[in-house]
Amino acid sequence: MDYKAIEHEQLLAAGEKLPIIIFINIFIGAITIMMMWSDVPYRYLLSWIALLISSLLLRLALYLTYKRSTVETTPVWNRYFIITSFFSGIVWGMVGLLIEFYVAEAHQGFEVFILGAMAVGSIVTATYIRWNYLAFMIPMLLFPSIYYFLQIDVYHHFMGVMILFFMVVLSISSINFRNIQAERVISFKKLSNSEQRLKEITSSMGEGILVIDKNGILEFMNAEAEHILGWNFDEIKNTDLHDLIHLHAHGADNSCIVKKAYLHGEKNHSEDDHFKRKNGEIFPISLTAAPINDDHKTSGAVIIFRDITERKEIEKQLSDLALTDRLTGLYNRGSFDETLSYELERAQRYNRSLSLLMLDLDYFKKINDTYGHQAGDDVLKKIANVIKQSIRGSDYPARFGGEEFIIILPETENSKAVELAQRIRKTLENEPIAISENETIHVTTSIGVVTSRQGITTQTLLYLVDKALYKAKRNGRNQVSL
Template sequence: MHLEFPIFMALRSIGQKILLVVGLAASVGMTVSLWAYSLAQEKGMREQNERSMTQTVESVIKGLQSVMLAGDADIAQAFSDRLKTVEGAQDFRILRVDGTEAFRDNQTIRAVNQYKGEEAFPERDEEQIVPVLPKDSPDLLRAGTSEKPVPLYTAAGPDGKPSMTMLAPIMTTRGCKKCHGDETRLLGFIKFSVTLAALEHDIAEANQRAVALIVASLLLTLIFTAAILRRSVSQPIARVTEAMRRAAGGDLNSRAVAGGSDEVAQMASSFNTMTASLKHAYDGMQREQDKLTTIIRSAKEAIIVADATDRVTLVNPSAETLLGKSIQQIKHGSFIDILDDTDLMTRLLDDPDGSPEIIRRGELILSAQASRINADDGHLAGSAALIRDITIEKNLEEELRKLSTTDALTSLFNRRFLDDTLTKELARAQRYGHPLSILMLDVDHFKKFNDRHGHEMGDRVLKAVAGAMRETLRQQDFPCRYGGEEFLAILPETSGPGAFNAAERLRQAIAALNVEGLSVTTSIGCASFPDIMADSADNLIECADGALYTAKERGRNRCAVAAAAILDKSEVGA
């Protein structure tokens, strides 16, 4: 059957006929392509928007987990507040599983502290319960059940324009179980809402550009059919291939240039869409990495991260200061050797609770923690160590300890320390049958001396007596101020004769003092266990006090012992 069309038959030139056929075919094909391209472009842009939002909330979840695993709950609240200032976001919040906003009250802090059995995190001074979604919201149930981000589209958002919300569940990781337990599967949600006005505008512009491109391509096809046939295949393919090569080399800004709407042009367009998506995702990841890098590099704590082979991959500047090593030295060594103590690192890594240990490096006192990090599928992903400088804290603790046990005037141990130590030493002597002695001494005529020369001179005399006690007694002895002008020395592992000899040396040392031209003498009473079977520290002190008064009654500046066995020897004076 032979079909003849008047307009076709009117054309005499085969070129014109080909051009007409090509034009008709191109018109039909380009119209269909425009429709398909518009749909694909719209779908692709919406899917890209969902992927971008998914990547954003996943980055936020990872950042939040990093902050919480480091124990910085106060930073987590600031992190949550900052999400609300993200440009382009209608709503960006961290929710609990019941739909209320997280980090606004003390509900989770109390639950964690109760689970851990200690005040691991201080409670906030101000609390506020901010409901965002109903507890029984189907969206929360769907997101929690699916365990992956769920996109929600709204025809009219808060501003009356279409919007999209990405509701992403925050699932429990291995590190989270230290605070939330093994039974907790879902910790909360990230709610990220954006307006779709910009996306709809972009889709409309893309459609307009596509229409303009189709019309221009059709005109060019009708006028330059031969040229287009020659250049529409080989040259575009070459350009796309070159763009792919540059992208493979890391240049994500590379774009494939190809006009028209044929297969090659579609391939170029798809390639450009793909590279644009990758570039957007990469930029987002880079921004998150920059944030994390800023936090790590500015941290005063040393942070060291290694891969699964214990090769150190990240070291912040504080590690150089605290460990006394350069970053190059730390990276060139193994993670297990960063503290120069393999056994210590092994113990830290094997501790399931991640408890810190106190170590000394030179003049620094450090708190070191280390743990293995497992991926979601359970395989070892790497290791991390956190090292804090607690020198000031420990020095302050030591200073406070000294202040609580030291007499302010003489710098000897105070009465509180005396009572505790003598009780412990007597109990130890009774348990093991070891000897224990005490010396109780009093400055002779101190009241008259104090009244005549003044309290300041009296204080200097007491300091001089204290100095003589420190210089004369052994290092393992405990020189204490009993009260006023009375002193008491605890002599562990010392029998009666040894205590008397120590008392006599002390008495002579004090008698040899010259305090601004004044002489000082003391009377000393000795009491020893088991010569005296004292059943308490007070009993032993009473015996030494009785011997002291015996020495005073016998003329002062002498030693006396409470034990009858050496009573004659005790009557020695200078």
């Protein structure tokens, strides 16, 4: 522990108290002057006022310059504080003598109030520096006590003994108060050093780390957590950051794994949680929350988290690849089969309508043979885009194979299904498709439509829609058959 640095911090703390000391000296000095104005001879009173002003100016000069001190020059500056306190103690000690000599006996009790208040109040402001308080208190109280012992009556002797006893009690109190102040500084520095050490250790970690107390208040945050969340630790320390960033924080205690940690001492992990950044963005995280135990009691929790946005995006891409057709972006045959089984079962359970549209591009082989497979792919993409733009969000479009497409239309009667089929057919017929910079072609499609009924199976439904499509082709193509 660097005790020189601690003494310098004590010096700076003492300097911060100087404005309070100056104000108290001016306030009590003004009251004292008014009380002595009519009784004390002016030459003595004015001399004392001059000494009081001198002591105030010394302290003001000290206040204006103490911040120039360094760890190395702390002992010198400590002496400056002690000298000014000693001089001020002499000035206030002289007040006791002036009151005893010249002020009416009925008002001499005010002396006890002045000197006692100054002595007690200075414990809080003057004890940051060793010997500083004693340098003020001893000369201030010693003058009146010597005067009391020089008197011949028991009353004054008793007052002298009481002042000496008062000095001893105040001396012990000042020492204890200074020790408490020093212990606080040492404890704070130890805590700061521990936090700094912890921050250095965790600065290279790829995970964000938060430490919160038993009330959810933030106590520590490593560099990665600052980077991920966008918050600087100094902005939000000693606040309920968990309540600010965790989407589960406002739920029940048993649904939030962080609350389970610091309230109930439970350790939990989640791969599907979310935090919120300073800018309001919500992002996915991998989260572990573990309790911190002191003397077998939970005193807080440590939260370790990782931003898994990139991983979630990759998982979504892989999932999309497994469910969709790479060329058209529509769903593939495998995902279609699963969805049709689910939607047909749901339609029959709730006695709802379900329709299917099956589309087949007319003369697609001729397009491939004439313009090449790239042109064929462009035509398939065009059909897929027209389908996407024509259907509802609840509909399910898929590439059934080759140039065949199929659409599941939940809760759709045959008339509505035919209407949609005609709209898609006309759009494809009327919109040219660019196959090169200078050439476009028009394509047509044949569409079969079928609507389910109670008891029908998926196999039968597919057979019937395929049969309707074949009928449309047999009757001349570029038409819809129900």
